[in-house]
Amino acid sequence: MSFHTTSTSSSVVHSQQSSSYTYLLQESQQNPRWLNSTSLLKPSFIVTPKTQNEIQGVILCAKKHGLQVRVMSGGHDYEGLSFLCKNPFIILDLIEYRSSNIDIENETAWIQSGATIGEVYYNIAKKSNILGFPAGLCPSVGVGGHFSGGGIGTMMRKYGLAADNIIDASFVDANGRILNRKTMGEDVFWAIRGGGGSSFGVTSAWKVKLVRVPSLVTVFTIHKRLDQEGVKLVHNWQYIASKLPEGLFIRVLIQQIDGVDSQGNVKQAEVLFNSLFLGLKTDLISVMNTNFPELALKTEDCTEMSWIKSVLYLTGYQKGEPLEVLLDRKTQYKSNFKAKSDFVVEPMPESVFQGISERFLHQKLVFMIMDPLGGKMDEIDEYEIPFPHRKGNIYNIQYIVKWDSNEGSKEHLYWIQNLYKYMEAYVSNSPRAAYISYRDLDLGINQQGNYSSYRQAIMTWGSKYFKGNFQRLAKAKHQIDPNNFFTNEQSIPPLCC
Numbered sequence: 001m002s003f004h005t006t007s008t009s010s011s012v013v014h015s016q017q018s019s020s021y022t023y024l025l026q027e028s029q030q031n032p033r034w035l036n037s038t039s040l041l042k043p044s045f046i047v048t049p050k051t052q053n054e055i056q057g058v059i060l061c062a063k064k065h066g067l068q069v070r071v072m073s074g075g076h077d078y079e080g081l082s083f084l085c086k087n088p089f090i091i092l093d094l095i096e097y098r099s100s101n102i103d104i105e106n107e108t109a110w111i112q113s114g115a116t117i118g119e120v121y122y123n124i125a126k127k128s129n130i131l132g133f134p135a136g137l138c139p140s141v142g143v144g145g146h147f148s149g150g151g152i153g154t155m156m157r158k159y160g161l162a163a164d165n166i167i168d169a170s171f172v173d174a175n176g177r178i179l180n181r182k183t184m185g186e187d188v189f190w191a192i193r194g195g196g197g198s199s200f201g202v203t204s205a206w207k208v209k210l211v212r213v214p215s216l217v218t219v220f221t222i223h224k225r226l227d228q229e230g231v232k233l234v235h236n237w238q239y240i241a242s243k244l245p246e247g248l249f250i251r252v253l254i255q256q257i258d259g260v261d262s263q264g265n266v267k268q269a270e271v272l273f274n275s276l277f278l279g280l281k282t283d284l285i286s287v288m289n290t291n292f293p294e295l296a297l298k299t300e301d302c303t304e305m306s307w308i309k310s311v312l313y314l315t316g317y318q319k320g321e322p323l324e325v326l327l328d329r330k331t332q333y334k335s336n337f338k339a340k341s342d343f344v345v346e347p348m349p350e351s352v353f354q355g356i357s358e359r360f361l362h363q364k365l366v367f368m369i370m371d372p373l374g375g376k377m378d379e380i381d382e383y384e385i386p387f388p389h390r391k392g393n394i395y396n397i398q399y400i401v402k403w404d405s406n407e408g409s410k411e412h413l414y415w416i417q418n419l420y421k422y423m424e425a426y427v428s429n430s431p432r433a434a435y436i437s438y439r440d441l442d443l444g445i446n447q448q449g450n451y452s453s454y455r456q457a458i459m460t461w462g463s464k465y466f467k468g469n470f471q472r473l474a475k476a477k478h479q480i481d482p483n484n485f486f487t488n489e490q491s492i493p494p495l496c497c
Helices: 019-028 052-064 117-127 143-149 186-192 228-240 281-291 307-315 323-327 350-360 410-426 454-480
Strands: 013-015 045-047 068-072 089-093 100-103 108-112 166-172 202-209 217-225 248-257 270-277 303-305 336-344 365-372 395-403
Touching: 013 019, 019 045, 019 089, 052 068, 052 089, 052 166, 052 202, 100 117, 108 117, 117 143, 117 307, 117 323, 143 202, 166 186, 186 454, 217 228, 217 281, 217 307, 228 248, 228 270, 228 350, 248 350, 270 281, 270 307, 303 307, 307 323, 336 410, 350 365, 350 410, 395 410
Parallel strands: 045 089, 068 089
Antiparallel strands: 013 045, 100 108, 108 202, 166 202, 217 270, 217 303, 248 270, 248 365, 336 395, 365 395
């Protein structure tokens, strides 16, 4: 293969025979359960472009040689679709295309898709202590996948999703054209902000508007057992979390970590109330006493810090660690996992959480993360961008089960599927909604050999991720990629007219 590039080909193209190929393939995959997959092919080449012209060249070369292209920015695709394929393919790995240009005067930034969220936060904080960006918690997640899926984060109740704050983009289509918001057109620009990162082309960079943050914010984490008291607190949280002032984000994390104590007794699941408040602790205590007195939050439970320090806190870093830990592209705790998601439209009865507690006893490492919506999320129309889960949803859920590499996966996959089935009666329905960035192939996949089946896609996974926005996404796909060059098991199919 040859590329029209100003760099030497050895620094850009990594063949299966090279040591760099193995390193890139192993280090970039954040879910190791896909490393030894025998049912899918490994890439013919991994390409690490450093310029937009090289991205253009990769696409044209792959197209010429009949190879599919899988694009990777951080390697966090839950189902491995950015680095596995059933047909001959290459990986376009954006690890070397990762700069962030912060414009403090205009409060904007141009961010290349290979950057991680942690790198973006770090670069903003190095230039300003009053500006931030409303993206996710995990610093090693790549911007390309996160932004294109919507981008849930701790400031979404105040400022919306990451994708709600994108104002321009640089994009390379299947014909190698380099486009911006104006030249790609509003339909395609709408589609790439939440419609998933693998369907339309390669969004190489994003222009975002930064947001104001206080010089000091407040954080807290309250630990409880998921016993009768803990169940009641979680039950009550459901009624207030989406109605709190928009600057207050309280998520609930139910977890079972190493479910057996030193005496061999099964430990009860734990529940954490983990919070970011865009203000001082005195104001937070007042808000909590009025809205959620049952939690009995005290001043000594709260810590004031800069917004960038709160990023480290909420990620789980220890106090005193330097900001530079945000530049580490490796996931803190890499392990095999399977995840699923839900959206909740009305509070669940206490008995549901009792049932969850009982089910968690059967796993060593399992999490249920509940992020409150409301606030700004209620104000943005469900058709504004492809992410449709707006007013009427009170929180979303992510279920995650993890296991060691020396364990088989079958038992754990069966367990999480049963948990998902148990929750069916208590979450959204018609459709049962899901979040595209927590990709789940159990919802359905495009038919083998017929990746353009719109009807099949909308009836399985399409409406769950995108609800009434799926048809517009399919039309945007036809507009920018009518021959379906960018495709995978859950890519948007093109729909004419």
